[in-house]
Amino acid sequence: MKIAVFSAKPYDREFLNAANVTEGHQLKYFDDPLELETVELATGNDAVCIFVNDTADAAVLDALKRGGTRLVALRCTGFNNVDLKAADRLGVRVVRVVDYSPNSVAEHAVALLLAINRRIHRAYNRTRDSNFALDGLMGFDFCGKTVAVVGTGKIGRVFTRIMLGFGCKVIGYDKFPSPEFEALGASYARPLEIGSSADIISLHCPLTPETFHIINADSLGRAKRGALLVNTSRGGLVDTEALIEALKSGQLGGAALDVYEQEAELFFRDLSSTIITDDVLQRLISFPNVIVTGHQAFLTREAVTTICQTTLRSVTEFETGQPLSNEIRTS
Template sequence: MKVVVFSTKKYDRQFLEAANVDHNHELVFLEPQLNELTASLAEGFPAVCLFVNDIANAQTLATLAANGTRVIALRSAGFNNVDLHAAAAVEIKVVRVPAYSPYAVAEHTVGLILMLNRKLYRAYNRVRDDNFSLDGLLGFNLHGRTVGIIGTGKIGLIFARIMHGFGCSLLGYDAYPNPEFEAIGASRYVELSELLENADILSLHCPLLPETHHLINANTINQMKPGVMLINTSRGGLIDTKAVIKGIKTGQIGYLGIDVYEQEDNLFFEDLSDTVIQDDAFQQLQSFSNVVITAHQAFFTRDALESIARTTLSNLTDFEQGHPCANEIKATKKVAVMGSV
């Protein structure tokens, strides 16, 4: 089957071509993102493969359908960038990769925590400049601290187990409680307000849905423990950036570690080192010494990319052969507000 792959990077091509040996699809790789202006590039392709910052809104989907597209294969778990109702209306099926390597994201989350707490980014740069002073590098023991986890699906559960290994107490919030989370020692589910009030470290592991958009806002920030460490490796839209900036300025948020950003589609996955970034909020975040930003790389391990490629191509083969696909998502399908990530 002819498949056009949008938002292609060198590593996408490498892993998809390797996995395609077992499927023999005709893959065509394009660097541009999919959106209303680039949708015409998919003309004649029954299958379109997308990543997290491609935009499949109603207008884009209408163009795709008119030009022969019948299936969208997401090489990601999240699907907030696809209008599922519009896809159903033009009879385009949508499939995704629900689980590739939850360990990759969970481990990166812990990396951000350690980076912020022990000021590893400062320490690295100081030593390179032959500055061996410890002033300004003071951290705290993770052992005995309370970690609040919003979303206890696959990634949240693995993250919880890692933090339990550090000797942390765990508070969970999820619309669909996970028995495996409750089986971890020193863990319990609580209401969101109790989690916000007691967590020393707050980590987000829920999907971006209308119900979770700007889950972290001025109101919820005010409920947090002063000086809290806030981590987001899920989706940028979970956080109201302006509210978080205000929280950092007041000291309500003591540390911020993010691998995602709500306006990242204009920034991440590109080399902008020779340009002036026009996003004032992002530039302001970068100016804070207690903020660490990585560019949506939490998923980026060899294990994860191999799994993504295998599942993506398997989904396409299921569609081509008319087989039911367990990874199809529909607008009418009930999705757990928290625990599906």
């Protein structure tokens, strides 16, 4: 099949080309994101392959359908950027990567947590300037602390295993409780327990209307003073303005973020020679107790290999009339 690949970075091209050796599709790469202004690039392609910050709303899907596209293949797990009802109405099928490497995201969350707690980012900058003073670099032991995991799916459970290995007590919250989570030795939180007892809160849930701004002024106000927040899931889970206020007041001890709710115009691009006009992000990254990475938690060889193989295999299933193993359904 002919596939238009949007937001194609060098690593996308490398790993998709490798996966395509066995699948045999025609891949056409575009650096541009999929949006209404670029949708005509997909004309004549049977499928489009998109990533987290591409837009597949009703208008874009309608234009894709008119151009001959019958399949949207997400090379990611989240699908909040796709209007599934519009896709269903238009007869456009949608597939995603349900499972790639939960280890990659969970391990990045732990790396961020270690860095923000032990001030690794600040120490790194100091020693490059031959400043070996330790003032302001004190963290705390993880052993014996309480970690709240919001979202106890595969990634949340890998993160849980790691934190239990540090000697932490782990409590969780999920709309759909997992026996596997409890079997690890963790427990689900009682009402208000996360806010009152968690020294660390790590987000591993999808972005849905129910979870939008699940971290907000109210939940931050109820959090244990000085707690650390980690988000490697989706930016929209966190009300960034409320986060900034909690950091300013000292209510939150620090934040380590791999995602940002307004990242679409910023992340996955080199903007080092430009002026960033997003004042909220600029304020956020100015805090010494904040680390922001550019949505890289998924970026391991193992994860990207699986993502590309799964994506192209889904296209092959569609082409050959097989059931779509990773289809997203509206009901």
